[in-house]
Amino acid sequence: xxxxxxxxxxxxxxxxxxxxxxxxxxxxxxxxxxxxxxxxxxxxxxxxxxxxxxxxxxxxxxxxxxxxxxxxxxxxxxxxxxxxxxxxxxxxxxxxxxxxxxxxxxxxxxxxxxxxxxxxxxxxxxxxxxxxxxxxxxxxxxxxxxxxxxxxxxxxxxxxxxxxxxxxxxxxxxxxxxxxxxxxxxxxxxxxxxxxxxxxxxxxxxxxxxxxxxxxxxxxxxxxxxxxxxxxxxxxxxxxxxxxxxxxxxxxxxxxxxxxxxxxxxxxxxxxxxxxxxxxxxxxxxxxxxxxxxxxxxxxxxxxxxxxxxxxxxxxxxxxxxxxxxxxxxxxxxxxxxxxxxxxxxxxxxxxxxxxxxxxxxxxx
Numbered sequence: 568x569x570x571x572x573x574x575x576x577x578x579x580x581x582x583x584x585x586x587x588x589x590x591x592x593x594x595x596x597x598x599x600x601x602x603x604x605x606x607x608x609x610x611x612x613x614x615x616x617x618x619x620x621x622x623x624x625x626x627x628x629x630x631x632x633x634x635x636x637x638x639x640x641x642x643x644x645x646x647x648x649x650x651x652x653x654x655x656x657x658x659x660x661x662x663x664x665x666x667x668x669x670x671x672x673x674x675x676x677x678x679x680x681x682x683x684x685x686x687x688x689x690x691x692x693x694x695x696x697x698x699x700x701x702x703x704x705x706x707x708x709x710x711x712x713x714x715x716x717x718x719x720x721x722x723x724x725x726x727x728x729x730x731x732x733x734x735x736x737x738x739x740x741x742x743x744x745x746x747x748x749x750x751x752x753x754x755x756x757x758x759x760x761x762x763x764x765x766x767x768x769x770x771x772x773x774x775x776x777x778x779x780x781x782x783x784x785x786x787x788x789x790x791x792x793x794x795x796x797x798x799x800x801x802x803x804x805x806x807x808x809x810x811x812x813x814x815x816x817x818x819x820x821x822x823x824x825x826x827x828x829x830x831x832x833x834x835x836x837x838x839x840x841x842x843x844x845x846x847x848x849x850x851x852x853x854x855x856x857x858x859x860x861x862x863x864x865x866x867x868x869x870x871x872x873x874x875x876x877x878x879x880x881x882x883x884x885x886x887x888x889x890x891x892x893x894x895x896x897x898x899x900x901x902x903x904x905x906x907x908x909x910x911x912x913x914x915x916x917x918x919x920x921x922x923x924x925x926x927x928x929x930x931x932x
Contacts, residue, residue: 624897632884636874644873645673648781650731654771656680656710657737659687661865662787662835666734667694669869675732676702678724683707710737710763711755718766731782733771735764738787740802742852744921753801760805772825781824783876786813788829790889793896795908798852798921810882817881826877833886834862852917
């Protein structure tokens, strides 16, 4: 039959039209969508995406940590906060002394806090002679004392002064295998590096809030806060605590006009590796000595500290060593670094030396 005739006959019939196709099920829709998505994914240049993801965090870090402070440059904290008084701990030498010198140069009067020793007396005389128009107040305090009895002297020195600029810089390192040092020495390290900062920041931060004063509290921490530190376990723990505390307090403080920062300087030539004036036994760490080949003088630090305050990074790394270590941690991850360090520690000269000494001490005991 001719196709046209068949079509006419079919048109003339009264048979009902075929039913419409059933709608696809949810499963069928999901399968179809996944096929389309898979096709789209196959078209994505994954090498570029992966590279972008890997570089995003380091690029943001470098911009906030290094580029912004470099571009904005130095700043005057007296003018920034309308401040008249500052307080600096660990100011008998090193970074603390140079911070005090810089603040005095900006026209601030400064309360110096440090251990009682002739070097502290000499530092006060030197700074007072260099800045005769400024007030330099000396407060002797053993921040390793867990009782906090030294706070009375600091509170007396502060009195009714509006202390708006605070640098909590005091600290020291205790080296050797954990068991080689007495627990009292470890606790003294803990109190000086961490709990003393809690005492001081609670008091000075509270005064700023009560008086509705803007200002800053800046902690000197360390790159040891974000890498494993065998042979200086308490130091790493205290600096991790300082940095975490500063980052957390900064969230509460910034809306109230108070900037809180933790600064991680690279190695600095100072008394730090000799105990910072504390009567503790120091054991040589070869790995640390390697990093100290790149050490700068403390006079190079204050302006770099000040360039961060109230600007970008709350937790800031200063110097090539600290920045480099941070980038390595971002790339490899803390867990991986901790595992590799633990698995390979016994191969290092430091471990062999300290383990041998610890074993000999144990036999004598």
